[in-house]
Amino acid sequence: MLEQLAQFYAVYGSVINFIGINALLALSLNVTLAAGMLSLGNAAFAGLGGYAAGILTIYFKLPYVVSLCGGALVAGIVGLVLGLPVLRLRGVFLAMATLAFGEVVRIAAVNLDITGGAEGLTGIPNVTKTWIIYLTLAGTAYFMAVLRSSKLGWALVSMREDETAAACLGIHVTYYKVVAFTIGAMIAGLAGGMYAHLNYLITPRDFGFFIAVDLLIYNIVGGTRIWYGPILGAALITALPEILRGVGVTAGPIRMGVNGLILLLVILFLPNGLASIFARVRPAAAKAETA
Amino acid sequence: MNLLAQQLVNGLFIGSVYGLFAVGYTLVFGVLDILNLAHAAVFTLGGLVALWLVQTAGMSIWLAFPLATLFAGLLGLLLNQVAFAPLRKRADSQFSGLISSIAMAIIFEAVAMGLFGARSVRFPQGTVSVHIWHIAGVTITSLQVGIVLVAALLMVVLTLFIQRTRIGKAIRAVAESERAAMLLGVNVNGIIASTFLISSALGGAAGILYGLYFDALAPDMGRSIELKGLAVIILGGMGSIPGAILGGLAFGLSEVLTVAITGTSNLRDAVAFTVLFAILLIRPSGLLGRGKMREA
C-alpha cells in the first residue's frame, strides 16, 4: 500500500502541488470576495510575489523562507498602495481597474531586465516541497476559518451584506477594505513565491488575465462563503484535466470542451458551489424555516 | 511621407475594429448589467463559419457574410438560453453569469478547434478584391475603408434602431427598468433574447471583417481582442453604444500614437491600460457613460 501511495505521488505529485498553490491563490481572492469586492489583480500580486521572491533568492542569495516573506511583503505593500485609490470603485469597475493593474504588471515584467523579460526569471532553485505548500495552505485555511470570528472577519462579512448598514454600526468600510485587499495580496504573493520556487522559472505569462479569471472560477465553483470552498474549487478545476485523462477523454479539443461543460454544469446546478455538497451552509435554520 | 497621418489612419482603422467588437459587448451590459465573456468566442466562430461557407460551401462572401452573421446571432440566443437565463434570478448573477459565460467560451473555442483545427486559416485569395491607394504618402486599402464604413454604418443603423424602432425602444425600456418594461407589456425575456441575438450578430460580423482584413483566423483569436474589448467599453462608458465606438477609436489611437511618439512599441499596451486605469479613477462612468454610477 505504501508503495502504491509513493507511486501515486510520483505520478500525481505535481498535480497535488499545483492544487495546493492554486488553492492558496483562491483563498487570497476569497479574502476580498468575502467583503464583496471582485478583484482581478490577485494573479498580478502572485506574479509580484513570485518575481520578488525569485530575485531575492537569485540576486541576494537570501534563504527560501526569507525570500517567500519578502515576496509576500512586496505584494502586500503594492496591494496597500493600489487599494487606497481603487477601492472606492465597485463591482465590474473594481474588477476592471485591478485587471488593468494586472496587465501593467505583466507588461512591466516583459520589458524589465531584472525580471528576465519574456524568457522569464530563470535559475530559481526548486525548493518548494509538497509539505511546505500544504503546511502553508493549512495555516492559511486555518487563518481564514478563524478570521471569520474576529473583529476583522465580522466587519468584512457585514460589509459584503450591506455597506451602509455596516458603516452605521461603526465599521470603517474603507479601512477594512484596504486591510482585506492587502491581506489578499500578501497571500497571493506568498503563493507566487512558492510557485516560482517550484518551477525553476517564472514568466510574465504565468500570471496573466486568464489566470486571474481562473482564481475567480475556483471561488465560484467551490463556493465563496466558507473557507474550504475555494480549496475544493481549486482542487476540482486543477485536477480536472488529469481526471479526464484518467477516464480516457482524449487530449485536445474534446477534453477542453468537457472541461468547459463541467464548469457550466457546476455553476448552473450548484449555486453555492461544491462546498454546498458537503455542508448545507446553515442546515438548522434552513430546516426550521421550511418546517 | 506623412508618418503621423499614416499612423492616424492606422489608429482609425484598428479603432473601428475594436469599436465594432465592443458594440455588441456593451449592448448586453447596458441591458443586463452583465459581462458576456463569451463574446470573443462568438466573434471567432462568426469568422470561422464565414470562412467555411466561402471555402467549403463555395459561397460568395456577400452571401456568406450575412449567413455567418445570422449564425453568430443564433449562438447569442443559445448563450442566453444556456448560460444566462437560468441564472437571472440568482442574487449573484453578475458573478455567476461571468463564470457561465467563460464556460461557454471554453466550449465554443473547443468546438472551433475541433471543427477547424488549431492552425490559422484564411479566406481564399481574392475573396474580396483589395485595392491599395497611396494618397500623399498615406497608404489606405479598400478593405480598410470598407471596414471603417461598415463599422460606421452599423453604428448608425444600430443607434437608429435603438432610438426609433419599437424593439429598440423596448430594449431601452428593459435597460432602464425590467419591471417597468414588464408592466408596460414588454415581453422582457423576448427582448433580452433579441439583445443577445443582435449583440452576438454584431460580434460575429466583427469577427468576419477581422478575419478578412488580417487574413488569419484561429480558434483562439478572440482572446487577444477580449481584453481590449473590455478596456474599450470601460473607456467609452459601460452600456453606451456611441461610447463603444468612441472608446474603440480612442484605444486604437492611443496604441498607435504611443508607437509613433516613443518610436518603439514596447510601451504600447502599458500606455493603453494605464490610460484605462486612470479613466476608472477619474471618471468611472467612462467617456460617454450614463449618469448611473457604479462607484461609491
Place this chain on the structure above:
Amino acid sequence: MLEVAGLTVSYGPIEAVREISLRVTEGTVVSLVGPNGAGKSTTLNALSGVVPAARGRILFQGRDITHLSPHQRVSQGIVQIPEGRLVLAGMTVRENLEMGAYRRPASEFKAGIAAVEARFPILAERRNALAGTLSGGEQQMLAIARGLMARPKLLLLDEPSLGLAPLLVKTIFDIVGELRSGGQTILLVEQNARQALLVSSHAYVMENGKIVLEGPAQQLMSDPAVISTYLGQALDAPASVA
C-alpha cells in the same frame, strides 16, 4: 370583471399573500387598504403576473389568466401603474407614452396621445424632456398617462399618492375620480386609506397577507373598528374632526 379565488403568493418560504379572494366589478373602483407590508403590492403584482401565484386562480372577463405572462395580461387589458412610478428615466416623455402603447396597434397612437395630452397639458409641454427630469408629481401623471395609453380594461393603481405633497395628492385623487366617472374599472392600492375609501365603491382590508375585512367603502368608513385601526392617523389627529 376580475375574480380572484384563493390566491397565495410566496417568496421562498414566506407566504406574502395567503389565500385571498376578491372581485372587481366592471366600471367600479375597488380599493385594497392596509398597513405597509400587508401584501397589497404583492397582490397587485400577482394580478399583473410579475410574481407567480403559488396557489389559487385569477379570472379576468371569465378567462383564467393565472398562468399568462405579464405582457399577455397587458394585451388582455390589465395594466398596472406601479408604486414609485417607474418612469423610464432615460427616455423622453413622448417615448414613455409610446411605451405605454406598446401592446396597441400603431394606428391608435396619435389619437391616444392627443387624448392623454389633453388631459395632462403639462406632459404636452414637456414632451421632449427626459422623464427623469420631471418632478415627482409630473412623474406620477406621466405614469398614469402611460398606463392609459395601453387602453386598460382594468387599471391597477399602486400607491399613487406615495411621496407627493398634499396638494398633488388631491390632484391625483381627482384624476382617479374622473377616471371612475369615465367608467374606468380600477383596483386601487393605498396606504392612505381615507382617500382611497372616498373614491371607491367597495374595499378590502389586508393585514399580514390576508384579507381581514371587506365591504362597501361607505360602510367601512363608518365602521368604528376600521376607524380605530386603519384610519387611525386621521382619528388621532385633530384633522379628522376639522
Place this chain on the structure above:
Amino acid sequence: MKRFNRLLFAAVVSVGFISTAVNPAFSAEAIKIGFVFSMTGGAAAYGATQKEGAELAVEQINAAAGGVKIAPIFEDDASVPQQGTNVYNKLINGDKVAVIIGPTLSNTAKITNPIAQQIGVTVLGVSNTAGGITEIGDYIFRNSLTEAVVIPNTIKVAKEKLGLKKVVLFYGNDDAFTKSGADVFRKVLQAEGIQILSEQTFAKGDRDFSPQLTQIKSQNPDAVVCSALVEEASGIVNQARQLGIPKTVRIIGGNGFNSPALIKNAGDASEGVVVGAAWNISSTSPLNVKFVDDYTKKYNRPPDQFAAQAFAGVHIAYQAAKAADNRKAIRDAMVKIKGLDTLLGQFSFTEGRDADHTPVVQEVKGGKFVVFGN
C-alpha cells in the same frame, strides 16, 4: 455527505492506480515514447503539426516488417507549463516511458525538463530553440537547430547577396522563442557591422502590425529582420507590403518563418521573403522527398518544419532506444548518434547535445521555398 467524500477520494485514487498499473517500458515488442505537444491553447497551431509528423513516423516504423515497434503516448500540455509538469510526471512515473519527445514550447521545457533530468529520462526536444534548454542536464537533447546556429548563417548569406547596411529589427517581445531569436539577430547584426535603425516589438496574438510597420517604412531600411512565429509572420509580411514597403526591402526571418503557412497565408506578399532555417522543404534528399510526399498525401497539406523535426525526432529516438534496455542506455546511445541520415540531412549531436546539421537559407519564389544560398 461523508459517503460522497469517501467515494470521491476512492475514485481519484483508483483512477490513479489504473493509469499507473505497472507497465514495463522495455518489453520486447514495443518502446514506449511519450509525446508532449501543445494541442490546445496558444501554441496549438504548432503542436498540431508536430503530432502529425510524429504520428506519420511512428506509423511507418511500426509498419515496417520486423524490428521493435513504438508504443506512442500523446499528451497535451495545453501550452501551459503547469500542465506540462503534470504530463511529465504521468509519463515518467505512471507510463514509465523510455523517452519523451517534446514539449512544444521552450518555456514549458525549462520547467518540465528538470523533472526528467532528475529521474534520468531522455528528453528530445523537436522544436525548442531558446537558449538554456540542453544546459538543464545530460539527459536533455534536441534536434531543432537553434536560432544561434541558423541566424548567423542567414545574416551572413543575406549580407553577401543583398549588401545589407542598415536594417530594422522587429520581434515579439513577450515570447521566449521570438525574444531570444531577436537577441541572436542583434548580436549577429552588430558583429557583421550592419546598422540597426530601430527595434520594434509586438505581442503574441497581435494581428495588426501597421503602427510598427509604418515606423519602419519611414526609416527606409535595406531589410526588415524579423523574429516571429509563422502566425504573426504571415500578418507582418502581408501588411508590410500593403503599407507600401517595397519588395526590394527584404524581410528576413528565422526558423519561425519556415512553414508553408507563410506562403499560404501571405500569398503574393511572401515573394522574396528570406528564411533561414533548419530544414528545407524542397531539399531533394530521398528521405525528405518521401517524407514530403507521404505527409502531403496523408494530411492534404505540405508539411512544415515543426512536422519535419518531429518526424526526424522519432527516428532519432528510435535509433537510440531500439537497442537499449534501460533509460540510461538510451541516453548513452543518443550521445553516440553521429551522421545519422535523416530528412534534416546528416544528423549528429554536439557536445552540448544540441543538433548539428547544416542550416539552409531559403527565399520564397513563385510560391515555393527555394534555396537562397548556404
Place this chain on the structure above:
Amino acid sequence: MNDLRVNNISRSFGGLQALQGVSFDVASGNVHGLIGPNGAGKTTLINILSGVLAPTSGEVFYRDQALHRVPAHRVAAMGVARTFQNIRLFPTMTCLENVQAGHHLTAPRPLLPRLLRLPSAGREDRELAAKSRGILARVGLDAKDSHLAKNLSYGERRRLEIARALSFRPRLLLLDEPVAGMRRAEAAEVANLVRSLAGEGMTILLIEHNMSFVMNLCSRITVLNFGRVITTGSPEEVRGHREVIEAYLGSGGHDA
C-alpha cells in the same frame, strides 16, 4: 440638557431642495418624534444625523461634538445608532449573527488569541453570544436566533434591526419608521421597548406615521413639510397646530 442640536441644516439633491434650514433640539433621555408627509425630508435628516449623508450647509452637534460631515462609522463610534426605513439587515446572516455583527464597536474580538486558541477568545465569544441573545430577547426574537434574517416576517425584521442597533449600547437611537407594517400588538411591544430604553437614559429620535404611536410615546415632536420645520412642540401643541393640520393631515380631513 440637550443631546442633539440640529442647527440650520440644508441639503439638496441636484436641483431638489430636500431640507431647508432645519433646526431643532433633542433633550437627553427624551423620545422625540419626527413626523411629516412622505417626501418631507425626514429620512434625509436621519441620513445626515447618522453620517450617511453630508449636509449641504448647517451643523449638527451631539453632546457638543460636531457631527455634520463626520463619516458614518465615526458617528456610530460617538454612540449614535440607527435603523433604516427600507430595512437594511445582513440578509444571509442569522438573527443572532446580525446582533453579533453589531458589536463591532464594543467587542474587541482580537485575531491573535483566536489563532492561538486561547480560552479568552472562546470566553469572549460565549459572552457575546449570551449578550446578543439577551438583546434578541428584548425585542422578542430569542426563539428565532438561528433563522436567516431574510426569512423573517416584515415586523420581525424591523425588530431585529432595532436589536442590532442596540447591540453596541448607543446613547442616541435613530429609528426610521420602527413600527411600519406591524400589527397592533407588535407595535405595542415596540412602544414598550422604546419606553424602557428611554427609562434607561437613552435618547431616541423616531420617524413614524402611526400617529397614535407617536402621540403616546413622544414627549416632543418636530413636524417637517417640504424640507422645512413647521413646528416643534409637545404632542398637544402639535395636535392643535393649524399648519400641521393643513400640511400633514389636511386634504383627507377637508373631504371628511
